[in-house]
Amino acid sequence: MSDRDPTPHTHDYRVLQREEIATLLAQWPAVAARLGGQPAQWTVQDVADGNLNAVYLVEGPLDGLCVKQSLPYVRVAKDDWPLSVERAYFESAYMQRTEPFVPGLVPQFLHFDATLRVIVMERLQPHTILRKSLIEGVRHADAARAVADFAAASLFHTSDISTPFERKFQDVALFSQNHDLQRITVDLVFIDPYQVHARNRYASPQLAAVAQSLRDDAALKAAVATFRNHYLAKPQALLHGDLHSGSVMVTQTDTRVIDGEFAWVGPIGFDTGMFIANLLMAWYAKAGHSGDTTGYRAWILEQIAVFWQRFHAQFLAHWNTHGGRGDGYPDSHFDATALPTVQAAFLQDVWADTLGFTAIEIIRRTIGFSQIADFGAVADVDLRARQQAAAIALARDLLLHPARYEDVQALVSAVPAFGLH
Amino acid sequence: MSDRDPTPHTHDYRVLQREEIATLLAQWPAVAARLGGQPAQWTVQDVADGNLNAVYLVEGPLDGLCVKQSLPYVRVAKDDWPLSVERAYFESAYMQRTEPFVPGLVPQFLHFDATLRVIVMERLQPHTILRKSLIEGVRHADAARAVADFAAASLFHTSDISTPFERKFQDVALFSQNHDLQRITVDLVFIDPYQVHARNRYASPQLAAVAQSLRDDAALKAAVATFRNHYLAKPQALLHGDLHSGSVMVTQTDTRVIDGEFAWVGPIGFDTGMFIANLLMAWYAKAGHSGDTTGYRAWILEQIAVFWQRFHAQFLAHWNTHGGRGDGYPDSHFDATALPTVQAAFLQDVWADTLGFTAIEIIRRTIGFSQIADFGAVADVDLRARQQAAAIALARDLLLHPARYEDVQALVSAVPAFGLH
Ligand SMILES: Nc1ncnc2c1ncn2[C@@H]1O[C@H](COP(=O)(O)OP(=O)(O)OP(=O)(O)O)[C@@H](O)[C@H]1O
Ligand SMILES: Nc1ncnc2c1ncn2[C@@H]1O[C@H](COP(=O)(O)OP(=O)(O)OP(=O)(O)O)[C@@H](O)[C@H]1O
Numbered sequence A, B: 001m002s003d004r005d006p007t008p009h010t011h012d013y014r015v016l017q018r019e020e021i022a023t024l025l026a027q028w029p030a031v032a033a034r035l036g037g038q039p040a041q042w043t044v045q046d047v048a049d050g051n052l053n054a055v056y057l058v059e060g061p062l063d064g065l066c067v068k069q070s071l072p073y074v075r076v077a078k079d080d081w082p083l084s085v086e087r088a089y090f091e092s093a094y095m096q097r098t099e100p101f102v103p104g105l106v107p108q109f110l111h112f113d114a115t116l117r118v119i120v121m122e123r124l125q126p127h128t129i130l131r132k133s134l135i136e137g138v139r140h141a142d143a144a145r146a147v148a149d150f151a152a153a154s155l156f157h158t159s160d161i162s163t164p165f166e167r168k169f170q171d172v173a174l175f176s177q178n179h180d181l182q183r184i185t186v187d188l189v190f191i192d193p194y195q196v197h198a199r200n201r202y203a204s205p206q207l208a209a210v211a212q213s214l215r216d217d218a219a220l221k222a223a224v225a226t227f228r229n230h231y232l233a234k235p236q237a238l239l240h241g242d243l244h245s246g247s248v249m250v251t252q253t254d255t256r257v258i259d260g261e262f263a264w265v266g267p268i269g270f271d272t273g274m275f276i277a278n279l280l281m282a283w284y285a286k287a288g289h290s291g292d293t294t295g296y297r298a299w300i301l302e303q304i305a306v307f308w309q310r311f312h313a314q315f316l317a318h319w320n321t322h323g324g325r326g327d328g329y330p331d332s333h334f335d336a337t338a339l340p341t342v343q344a345a346f347l348q349d350v351w352a353d354t355l356g357f358t359a360i361e362i363i364r365r366t367i368g369f370s371q372i373a374d375f376g377a378v379a380d381v382d383l384r385a386r387q388q389a390a391a392i393a394l395a396r397d398l399l400l401h402p403a404r405y406e407d408v409q410a411l412v413s414a415v416p417a418f419g420l421h
Helices: A018-026 A029-035 A087-101 A130-136 A143-156 A165-175 A179-194 A208-216 A218-233 A268-284 A294-322 A339-367 A381-400 A408-418 B018-026 B029-035 B087-101 B130-136 B143-156 B165-175 B179-194 B208-215 B218-233 B268-284 B294-322 B339-367 B381-400 B408-418
Strands: A043-046 A053-059 A064-070 A078-082 A109-113 A118-122 A237-239 A248-250 A255-257 A264-266 B043-046 B053-059 B064-070 B109-113 B118-122 B237-239 B248-250 B255-257 B264-266
Touching: A018 A029, A018 A043, A018 A053, A018 A064, A029 A064, A029 A109, A064 A087, A087 A109, A087 A118, A087 A143, A087 A165, A087 A179, A087 A237, A130 A248, A130 A268, A143 A237, A143 A248, A143 A255, A143 A268, A143 A294, A165 A264, A165 B165, A165 B179, A179 A208, A179 A218, A179 A264, A179 A339, A179 B165, A208 A218, A208 A339, A208 A381, A218 A264, A218 A268, A218 A339, A218 A381, A218 B339, A237 A268, A268 A294, A268 A339, A268 A381, A268 A408, A294 A339, A294 A408, A339 A381, A339 B218, A381 A408, B018 B029, B018 B043, B018 B053, B018 B064, B029 B064, B029 B109, B064 B087, B087 B109, B087 B118, B087 B143, B087 B165, B087 B179, B087 B237, B130 B248, B130 B268, B143 B237, B143 B248, B143 B255, B143 B268, B143 B294, B165 B264, B179 B208, B179 B218, B179 B264, B179 B339, B208 B218, B208 B339, B208 B381, B218 B264, B218 B268, B218 B339, B218 B381, B237 B268, B268 B294, B268 B339, B268 B381, B268 B408, B294 B339, B294 B408, B339 B381, B381 B408
Parallel strands: none
Antiparallel strands: A043 A053, A053 A064, A064 A118, A109 A118, A237 A264, A248 A255, B043 B053, B053 B064, B064 B118, B109 B118, B237 B264, B248 B255
16 A cells, blocks of 8 residues: 555455454464464454444453454444545554654554554553543543643654655645545534534534524634634644544553544644543533532643643654754754744644634534533433533633633633533 | 656656657647648747746647646756656646636646656747736736736635535645645745855845845744745645746736646645735836836836735635635535625735735745846846845835735835835
């Protein structure tokens, strides 16, 4: 498979059955060696909990592996929503492109089968999905820091700051072919929630008036258009493209980012904003409960500050260490006196984008198709709708009055004012 | 040659001799038929006056043709500056992609030979290059209007406003492979003039202090970085990429844009700014002459206003007629009441970019490698350097105080204040 042109061997593709996995893996010596023993000794467990793909965990005498296959439809909707299986190609390309910059922050990439669209990667254990730990009120002290490190390194090293544009445009040309998933993002994140659409799934009647008010708000839709156009036409760096709390696996000492199938060269703030939005929604989903969630909620807000501040510091650290070897900010133009101003302006722009994408992610997760488990875990539908309305009120303010949120402290301090009302 | 992957048949490529052209054209029936008669009756004239390519005009009994071949080096520098011949592929791809939107404003595309990198197109006659007419003080009353129409149509119809992103990203993937010429733009336009570089060719000692002051101006270089990063990472529409007065051929009744070999998906203001900059430099190059150039210079400034106002009006007209069928500003989000605000903001952003690229084009044409004939025609080197310094003073103000230039009238009115001093 060439760098530019993922060849679709679609005729030989088939959806694998659990029973076939061991035989498949046995073909690949390095993979088989990692499991150890004989295929008959390997156990295969179906663990898919996402929306899109088949995922199996395989255990052998020596080690375990994770096997992910893309399916020719959206797993949760099946025949109603066909989808190209090419996404596995892009996820594997993303893993291979970024792993050198973020070793230890992602599962190790092991193998890609271009025909069956199967990725084999390191099996993470005993990790849990960060979203789950947030719902359960567990503190994973290092997660926000680690995701910040992941974002800073993967984004910096694929940007015009670090990389000659010729190299960056290989990424642009390659990942711009990831149309199917980008269409999902464009529609579900940026378009559907602001119009009447059958895919929207907000609580009705509770949020009907809120949804209507978004549709009626021309200024808000104009702000959304700015960020939608940034998503489409601001290729700053190779994005993960789906960096929410469901794409992060954690233990108390280890954090890994998974699931880069939405990879795309776009605005840096898309990744950072999506992560912040999902922390914020975890905060909102704990509002109005009987149990004492005060401490945990304060901790979540702290994590948002930790995440942004660490991202900011690490991005700068990469810049200062690696230098401006790309065409964006060549070292020859900026000496040590001039550079900090330019860097501050760059990161201020990323912050502005972060705020916008944070808001848009909140709106799409409450109004649009892809609802999240944090709110889903709130059994009282009226309470849940009030939490969501409060989150949307914050999102609206972020879009309409961004000047109120000049830094992450301003954001974090403002959040409680948009609590339940 | 596939849409994505220009296959380099480099082994069969060779630089054509004038004597071979007729035999070559005779192979292509449609081309031969257009010339009429027999190859022996065709005359072939070498008219290359540009920096990069071989250009021949062929006359037959029925009609003439223009034949352009890319050479494996920069024509004016030859062995010192090798260059991929692939650029002809991109020029032909640009012609074919845009001609449907701008018929009558470009020479008709007739044939492309992927092996020899030969483009055959309509021969324009009795057209002259607009730059030449500006130098000679000839008024081509319709040129600015026509170039504005060209820019508005070609840019609108390849943008996210009009076109689903899947289609736009075919353009991005294709033209992002036009590395060699983009490297020229990045280096010669955006990087070299702001550092000491052997390629820079400003008048010395006359402009040495000015060049030094640009290199020393951190705020200016930060502003340039913003626009360089827009060039690299703001793919709004398929740009011509080299829309100066040397890429426009005119008669009193007809105007055509040629030479799209720098085509690239980038910020709309890059095309509009480059055109305005070259009109401005024509104005500066007439300063301090003994002859009465007052009327002609006033006319040039008028053309700048005509160009931008017409571009603005036509871009809006396309938007209103064709609708927002792309993903940038979908019709479903903006009704007739809301749309004008969004459109105004979009075009204000294009104006801001236009100003920046105008300034950068002026600086690179006076300090950098690619000097222009307008100034070259000024025999008195000291006078020329003073004209250039005045143009650079304007450019600097555009970069450092863009708020002073909120519209084209503000720009045009300010220009005389930056006259010779
Ligand atoms: N490397 C791994 N090690 C262990 N478990 C994993 C690994 N990768 C994925 N999983 C498990 O499989 C689940 C689904 O994985 P993933 O999120 O990559 O799939 P998806 O179908 O793309 O999901 P989504 O709908 O979120 O896009 C994860 O939530 C996690 O529980
Ligand atoms: N279609 C045409 N009909 C008549 N003459 C043409 C045509 N196209 C180009 N020419 C002539 O050939 C010259 C060179 O063409 P063109 O600008 O396309 O070449 P180039 O080598 O790419 O130049 P540059 O250095 O400006 O990029 C033009 O200035 C013009 O005089």
